[in-house]
Structures are given as C-alpha cells and as structure tokens.
Amino acid sequence: MMPMPEPISIDEVNVLTPVEFRQRFGNIIECCPDVAAALSSQRPFINVESMALAANRFLDQLQPQGKERVLLLHPDLAGRLAEQGQLTHESSREQKSAGLDSLSPADKTRINELNKRYRAKFGFPFVICARENKVANIFQGLEARLSNARETELEIGINEVKKICRLRIRELIYDN
Structure with missing residues (x-):
C-alpha cells in the first residue's frame, strides 16, 4: 500500500x-x-x-x-479486503474517514449482508463516496438504492466514482 x-x-x-x-x-x-x-x-x-x-x-x-x-474494480465497503488489510491506500483512508473501520459486530454483519444483496441484485459492488458520508448515511443509501433499477444504479455508481475521483485529484x- x-x-x-x-x-x-x-x-x-x-x-x-x-x-x-x-x-x-x-x-x-x-x-x-x-x-x-x-x-x-x-x-x-x-x-x-x-x-x-x-x-x-x-x-x-x-x-x-x-x-x-469500473464499478467492479471497487471493493465492498467494510468487506473482505478491508478485513484483510488489502485495500488500496486511498480506499483505506476513505473508508476510515466514514467510520467504516470501526463498525460494531452487528453493523459489520448488517453491512456485509446489504453488500451481498446489492451485489446479487446488480452484479457489481455498492459504490458511494465514503468521504462525503458517515456510517448511518451509507446504510441508508445502501438500503434505499436496493430498490433501484440496474440502469439507475449503474449511473448513480458512476456519479459516485466521479466524486471519489475529483477528491483524489x-x-x-x-x-x-
């Protein structure tokens, strides 16, 4: 890293x-x-x-x-790569800034389940600009976006990538 x-x-x-x-x-x-x-x-x-x-x-x-x-290149939030310390330096800092590195065991289970449901429905991971959100907003976004159509999620995800990219630049x- x-x-x-x-x-x-x-x-x-x-x-x-x-x-x-x-x-x-x-x-x-x-x-x-x-x-x-x-x-x-x-x-x-x-x-x-x-x-x-x-x-x-x-x-x-x-x-x-x-x-x-592009979306498939992103890690699951607070997922396996985070647990194994294998996030990119940028993703690690971004997830930490949102508080995703210090989830309670219950929240960890919840986010893993939501990530799994999201990926099963859309075929790519849930992407949100972690630096512009905190844990509660991320959970809310994940739950709300599960009801979207795939095409909608593809565009929302790319718009979140744009926010992440702008901050990194x-x-x-x-x-x-």
Whole structure:
C-alpha cells in the first residue's frame, strides 16, 4: 500500500512524462490506470477542475459494460479486503474517514449482508463516496438504492466514482 505522494502544481502535472503521470494518477479511479493514460494525452490542463472534468468525460463516454467494469474494480465497503488489510491506500483512508473501520459486530454483519444483496441484485459492488458520508448515511443509501433499477444504479455508481475521483485529484494537485 503506497502512501499518497506530496501534491504538485498543475504546471508540474503538465510536464510529467506519460509514465510519471500514470504512476501519480493511476488510482484516481480505483485500480483503473486506463483513465490516467487517457488523461495524460489530454494535457495541458488549466487547473484541477479541468482535469477532474476530463476524468468525468472519460467515464461518461464508456459504454454500460465499461461503466460496470469500473464499478467492479471497487471493493465492498467494510468487506473482505478491508478485513484483510488489502485495500488500496486511498480506499483505506476513505473508508476510515466514514467510520467504516470501526463498525460494531452487528453493523459489520448488517453491512456485509446489504453488500451481498446489492451485489446479487446488480452484479457489481455498492459504490458511494465514503468521504462525503458517515456510517448511518451509507446504510441508508445502501438500503434505499436496493430498490433501484440496474440502469439507475449503474449511473448513480458512476456519479459516485466521479466524486471519489475529483477528491483524489484534489489531493494530488494543489491550486496555484
């Protein structure tokens, strides 16, 4: 698990080699270095927001199967990977910020059951921007979203990925 690198300026981002760019931004979308490769070729960016918008466009242009693949790269919240300490550095910090690392045994059982039901219904994990939520909101969102149609959940999940991505980019680049 690699720690977060120190933030750099947008000017520094724009002069990274493609390899350096992929190394730095390869996990702005969980375990999806393809986005970094695509964004690298779209430089120069004028600011953090322009890079985040380019990442959004990357996601928006994916076919439904591609969006599903992006969602499948995300771990279950407070799931097996978290229990085994195998989350990416970013996911670990994000889940911890929401309080998912300190669930009671009852809440742990509950979230595992909800995750299982969600994945069985939709075929991909429940994705929510953990940094913008706490445990109660996550449970509420999981329960409420179980009643959605698959197409709706695919779009909601991708919109949550966009929020996560924007926050990750903001951590890697400081505004001038």
